Amino acid sequence: MAKPSPIASKVAGIILPFVVFGLLAYSWYIYIFRVCVHLLIKETTNQKAEASKNTKKERKNEMMRVIINDIVAFMTIASFFWLMAIVCYIRVISTSAGSPMNINQTPFAIMQDERFAGQSLPCYYYSPNLFDNKTLTSRHMNNSENVNDKSPLLSISKRDGQRRYCHICECFKPDRSHHCRECNKCILKMDHHCPWVSGCVGFGNYKFFFLFTSYTGIYGLWVFVTTLPLVVRGLQDMNADLDPQWIVLIILAFVFGFTVLGFTGVHLTYILRNETTIEHLADRPYDIRVDFDASGDNFEVVTVEPEHYLWERSRKENWESVMGNSIVGWFLPFKRGLGNGFVFPYSDRMYHEIVQRAQRQRNSMNLSHYERVSSSLESTVPITS
Structure with a gap:
């Protein structure tokens, strides 16, 4: 076509x-x-x-x-x-559908303490302990908080774990954002391009x-x-x-x-x-990056099939995320829903399932590495009579 x-x-x-x-x-x-x-x-x-x-x-x-x-x-x-x-x-x-080019790239941690000098993950990665469920926005970590006490952070990435990047818009793409060829720009939580509204719905x-x-x-x-x-x-x-x-x-x-x-x-x-419409029609699996800390170096990539609803929570939460938490506001076209379009809460079931798979994957790799090292050491030990 x-x-x-x-x-x-x-x-x-x-x-x-x-x-x-x-x-x-x-x-x-x-x-x-x-x-x-x-x-x-x-x-x-x-x-x-x-x-x-x-x-x-x-x-x-x-x-x-x-x-x-x-x-x-x-x-x-x-x-x-x-x-x-x-x-x-x-x-x-x-009303603009929203663009990831306007994202504040400030990491989770406030870079004023030497203990956090190595932390470089952006603020649109999702972790239950670093997310405000009332406003549906992520929050920065205080310097007094220990990053190792936090739940792992999740984000959709490339297969090798690299952050999704749009070379046309020259910006990183958070979860659920896509590049629209008709508009020639990236759209936050893009649903579809609609010529009847002269642009994208996002x-x-x-x-x-x-x-x-x-x-x-x-x-x-x-x-x-x-x-x-x-x-x-x-x-x-x-x-x-x-x-x-x-x-x-x-x-x-x-x-x-x-x-x-x-x-x-x-x-x-x-x-x-x-x-979204794009997510409903998707046939490619998601590559989910699971960061065990905020260093940016300690992560695993887990593949999830598209039929899993990554962001499905309770119907009330799903509805309010789009329509807002005011009953009167549901019927009026004045305020949009909750959040900022940069980070979205994963369903509790999918979050724990993905984290567990990442941990098993990490343990399996550590075990394989240990077996290889042990085998190598055994082969170098001289045989004595």
Whole structure:
């Protein structure tokens, strides 16, 4: 499959946001003015005519109030979800997904004490004892702390244990970051490149993207459900007043409602499992570097198959890592989730399993080395009679 040219990707990134705004604006106009207002005027006129013949004035006013309240409720609900979709979309396209080029490369230890002069590991390596579970950020070690008392540090590395480095962006890549060829830069916790939002969806704007698809899907579903009976009735009666725009609206609402809402369901699954689209589709094993201290020289590399969810914790923790810890904030596109995008907590099960495998690997290597040395010494001992 041919890869789209950079020029085509740029043009698509410029045009498609206008297409999204245009479709949302068009659908809202048709629903509010060509459906709701039209229905309000028509039903009000009919009720007035019928009430003037055989209904008391009080009954006529009551029926009109019910009709007006229903229509206004339909318009208000649709407009709310439409407005939230617009605001969330603006937040997605105006918020950077995040770049590892902005990482503070300061090591864990504060280099003011001679005891820590040899420590060089960056602050985005993960260790349970060097991680704040409330803010989802790593912390620096104090000079009074003994590094040997800390749990081993984990990070994804190359097969030989070297840190992942992007030669295009000239920066180190922490866990879950990837280089996007379309954007030509590295993205923190990259989920996917989306031309519909004119860029990448990653750590910085993933929450807004999820809210955008959620509100857009609900808006489309509401418009579809409330407009479909009107269109079906018009087609059955062969009504000459049937507006062709209603049929167009039904098609758009179906796409917005069911397709986008299904897409939202997929990403809801990703959030609850704490994985990205890239991680879900990955078929290459992870090479996990396990540092037993902060010297940078005492480590083992463990290979983990991609079907293991490295960062899956409880569903509540997974959800809050993306949506934040404020219940009200879950529904508003103002603040992103927790953390800084540089370090992510491994699941307790996977952390202990990886560390144990690294320790067994280290012990096995030490035993092999001891056997080789012993064999060599025995071969050099002279045989005496």
